Amino acid sequence: MANPLLKKLAQMIALSASERAAIGEVPLRLVTIRADQDIVREGDRPSRCAMIVGGISCTAKVTGSGRRQITAFHIAGDIPDLMSLHLDQMDSDIQTVTECEVAFIDHAAVRFLCERHWRIAAALWRSTLIDAAIFREWTVNVKRRSPERLAHLFCEVMARMEAAGLVTDRKCQLRLTQGDLSEATGMSPVHVNRTLQALRSGGLISFGNGELTIHDWEGLASLGDFVSDYLHLPQDAILTRDVALS
Amino acid sequence: MANPLLKKLAQMIALSASERAAIGEVPLRLVTIRADQDIVREGDRPSRCAMIVGGISCTAKVTGSGRRQITAFHIAGDIPDLMSLHLDQMDSDIQTVTECEVAFIDHAAVRFLCERHWRIAAALWRSTLIDAAIFREWTVNVKRRSPERLAHLFCEVMARMEAAGLVTDRKCQLRLTQGDLSEATGMSPVHVNRTLQALRSGGLISFGNGELTIHDWEGLASLGDFVSDYLHLPQDAILTRDVALS
DNA sequence: CGGCGATTTGATAATGGTCAAGTGCCGTGG
DNA sequence: CCACGGCACTTGACCATTATCAAATCGCCG
Numbered sequence: 329m330a331n332p333l334l335k336k337l338a339q340m341i342a343l344s345a346s347e348r349a350a351i352g353e354v355p356l357r358l359v360t361i362r363a364d365q366d367i368v369r370e371g372d373r374p375s376r377c378a379m380i381v382g383g384i385s386c387t388a389k390v391t392g393s394g395r396r397q398i399t400a401f402h403i404a405g406d407i408p409d410l411m412s413l414h415l416d417q418m419d420s421d422i423q424t425v426t427e428c429e430v431a432f433i434d435h436a437a438v439r440f441l442c443e444r445h446w447r448i449a450a451a452l453w454r455s456t457l458i459d460a461a462i463f464r465e466w467t468v469n470v471k472r473r474s475p476e477r478l479a480h481l482f483c484e485v486m487a488r489m490e491a492a493g494l495v496t497d498r499k500c501q502l503r504l505t506q507g508d509l510s511e512a513t514g515m516s517p518v519h520v521n522r523t524l525q526a527l528r529s530g531g532l533i534s535f536g537n538g539e540l541t542i543h544d545w546e547g548l549a550s551l552g553d554f555v556s557d558y559l560h561l562p563q564d565a566i567l568t569r570d571v572a573l574s
Numbered sequence: 575m576a577n578p579l580l581k582k583l584a585q586m587i588a589l590s591a592s593e594r595a596a597i598g599e600v601p602l603r604l605v606t607i608r609a610d611q612d613i614v615r616e617g618d619r620p621s622r623c624a625m626i627v628g629g630i631s632c633t634a635k636v637t638g639s640g641r642r643q644i645t646a647f648h649i650a651g652d653i654p655d656l657m658s659l660h661l662d663q664m665d666s667d668i669q670t671v672t673e674c675e676v677a678f679i680d681h682a683a684v685r686f687l688c689e690r691h692w693r694i695a696a697a698l699w700r701s702t703l704i705d706a707a708i709f710r711e712w713t714v715n716v717k718r719r720s721p722e723r724l725a726h727l728f729c730e731v732m733a734r735m736e737a738a739g740l741v742t743d744r745k746c747q748l749r750l751t752q753g754d755l756s757e758a759t760g761m762s763p764v765h766v767n768r769t770l771q772a773l774r775s776g777g778l779i780s781f782g783n784g785e786l787t788i789h790d791w792e793g794l795a796s797l798g799d800f801v802s803d804y805l806h807l808p809q810d811a812i813l814t815r816d817v818a819l820s
Numbered sequence: 821c822g823g824c825g826a827t828t829t830g831a832t833a834a835t836g837g838t839c840a841a842g843t844g845c846c847g848t849g850g
Numbered sequence: 851c852c853a854c855g856g857c858a859c860t861t862g863a864c865c866a867t868t869a870t871c872a873a874a875t876c877g878c879c880g
Contacts, residue, residue, distance in 0.1 A: 463709035471760035
């Protein structure tokens with residue numbers, strides 16, 4: 329199962345032999361992209377999608393006043409620009425945050441797959457709906473007080489990382505700067521720093537050196553008012569997380 | 575063309591005769607729902623979708639502290655709970671804001687249609703992607719200063735209303751209370767009031783008695799940093815708006 | 821007329837932004 | 851080996867935006 333597309337779809341639905349075969353024939357182009365590069369830019373009309381295989385990328389917009397606003401983070405298995413399959417033009421930038429390994433897949437191949445296999449289309453559609461659910465949650469989250477906001481963000485990232493199998497001992501690689509966090513939460517960098525210190529001294533988390541550790545999942549989740557329903561994770565992933573984290 | 579589903583899909587793609595016929599056979603149930611009622615609740619597992627035919631509804635979440643946060647408004651033609659087709663469980667409430675006319679469509683019928691007609695599936699998928707784009711924009715918008723936020727919201731609503739043919743003379747029905755606006759923007763009701771006064775006295779808008787009028791589209795859009803790209807409106811709708819509004 | 825919800829206004833307080841300066845940690849180059 | 855430069859992080863002081871509390875007004879419907 330070296331094929332990342334096969335891996336992702338197999339996680340989402342039980343694949344038949346013919347579906348596996350069809351997915352196996354989709355040509356992928358694997359590329360490594362270094363940190364802080366654009367994968368796709370606002371206004372682009374791409375003819376392919378990018379699946380993140382490793383590293384962290386983000387969706388961002390630049391406001392009229394020039395400030396960058398991150399609206400989502402993406403980890404392994406995500407296809408951050410799947411929307412380009414149906415929308416004429418990108419309305420956001422997709423950028424690497426850390427160095428990323430990316431698999432490019434032509435739109436034509438995805439369309440071919442979807443037209444012939446309704447269940448695959450439904451699975452991909454579903455994944456875009458989950459993205460939308462996460463955007464909704466961010467809209468809610470952004471209006472919270474600052475410690476709550478950061479706590480919620482950390483819970484979300486950890487839960488998704490865990491579902492992707494990237495967490496051991498409540499710890500995961502998360503090479504984000506405080507500047508990145510400030511662009512994602514809408515807080516000033518200075519205030520991110522102070523809020524992080526509060527979370528740390530409360531014994532909730534460790535964050536630094538490219539790693540996030542959650543010491544008190546219950547406490548962090550209740551502070552951030554985090555309920556994982558909106559991530560629509562498979563039931564078994566949630567169970568695993570509860571065992572692993574609490 | 576009394577069939578609202580046919581009308582919506584015809585606006586999105588050029589329909590073939592067989593597609594028209596298939597859509598025409600989808601059973602719809604038209605219902606009138608009075609203001610401030612739930613259409614679907616968080617946690618529900620609906621077996622049907624709701625298309626708004628008239629009135630205004632919203633997507634909302636209730637935070638742990640009990641505050642309601644509106645994440646989207648819906649107007650005629652929107653299917654706010656289309657996500658329920660693929661997600662196990664609703665992660666938000668869908669509620670009427672004004673009295674609404676709603677067409678209920680069984681999931682089974684939509685699936686039947688999508689499985690047989692890839693272009694219809696793609697059109698509906700596309701509409702969920704536009705919803706996601708709007709959520710992204712709200713995430714960005716929510717972090718702006720208050721006059722900017724309200725200006726942006728008004729621009730968005732007006733642009734979508736215009737595309738739906740609900741605007742005459744830069745004016746549309748918008749029976750929202752200041753409380754609704756505060757729940758949508760995350761501002762306090764008091765501050766919404768003061769910000770509205772600023773917009774009014776700046777000659778940008780009139781708002782009250784269930785009507786919104788934009789007197790200075792250019793000014794409002796530039797104040798709110800509004801660029802309509804993210805709405806992915808059909809090109810002709812944009813042209814119409816520019817003529818009508820500027 | 822009474823009452824209720826929506827809107828308006830005023831005064832006060834706090835969250836969080838901004839400015840400014842300083843610290844610590846590398847990797848580079850002399 | 852050490853000095854330098856850059857970048858992320860940290861800290862302190864001040865101030866603007868906006869929330870909160872409280873009360874008054876308005877309009878509408880029964």
